Amino acid sequence: MTFTIWMLVIILEVSAVTSTQIRDDTAGRRSSRARRSVYDGAYFVYDSSSVTYPRDCAEVYDKCNMETSGIFLIQPDDADEPFIVYCNNSIDGGKWTVFQRRTDGSVEFYRSWNEYKNGFGFLQREFWLGNDKISLLTNQKDYELRIDITVDDGTPYYAKYTLFRISDELSKYRLVSIGGFDTSTIVHDRLSNHLNHSFTTYDSDNDNNINGNSAEFCRGAWWYSGNCQNVDGDLSNLNGMYFPGSSGFMSIYWDDIDGGSGHQINLKYVEMKIRPRATP
Structure with missing residues (x-):
């Protein structure tokens, strides 16, 4: 399959909006792009009259020969239109398609169901890609998950899982598959206990917390399994408030990240990303 690249287009500095992009091709013609969500960053436009869009960043890398990191248009199998990803x-x-990043607290992550559904933020900085897009991506192939984390003193960690998949909105973006805890520098698996739990936001309570909404209690949105204020309940909350160096359940945390530092490590940097799982 061949992809035709027109040219490197523009740098945008806008939050997620809907926009019709119009660009000149190399022959000076005009061509309007489909309406879609736009974030900041440089990205490539493909000739929609003669090409099938890459379905993820692995195809951007392999079939478009783009080996540098950046923002590109993709279109998963069941997507109605292309959208951009980092x-x-x-x-x-x-070959990683990034769907979440936390770096400096510049983007508010205590947001509504619809905002998490559609996505928000800036692809080159802090963002959530959108549950609709994550669902489309993870249901077209088997994907592995990598989570990179930096704690307040600058120490980096990562966790890898051999499979990651969420459902669609009808079943509340449930975390339906999380594979084996692969080679990692993080000591403890703190995501598997969220398996089979639906996504919860402050305005859509789908957790098992009998005392209320965990998204409200912990000022985030996640696949909460129970009481996010209890270390025996939720063991990770990567969409919490940005409070590096502090302690508390309202901030970004991954419980006992190094196997000896106690219950809560409130994180300075997080990036969540997926890549097609290698065929055995």
Whole structure:
């Protein structure tokens, strides 16, 4: 399959909006792009009259020969139109489609169901890609998950899982598959206990917390399994408030990240990303 690249287009500095993009091709013609969500960053436009869009960042890398990290248009199998994603090709062999990043607290993550459904933020900085898009991506192939984390003193960690999949909105973006806890520098698996739990936001309570809404209690949105204020309940909350160096259940945490530092490590940097799982 061949993909035709027109040219590198523009740098945008806008939050998620809907926009019709119009660009000149190399022959000076005009061509309007489909309406879609737009984030900041440089990205490539493909000739929609003669090409099938890459379905993820692995196809951008392999079939479009784009080995640098950046923002590109993709279109998963069941997507009605293409959308842009950040491809991380700088770590662990590249080909990663990034769906979440926390870096500096510049983007509010205490948001509504519809905002998590559609996505928000800036693809080159802090963002959530959108549950609709994550669902489309993870249901077209088997994907592995990598989570990179940096704690307040600058120490980096990562966790890898051999499979990651969420359902669609009808079943509340449930975390339906999480594979084996692969080679990692993080000591403890803190995601598997969220398996089979639906996504919860402050305005859509789908957790098992009999005392109320965990998204409200912990100022985030996640696949909460129970009481996020109890260390025997939820063991991770990567969409919590940005409070590096502090302690508390309202901040970003991964319980006991190094196997000896206690219950809560409130994180300075997080990036969640997926890549097609290698065929055995």
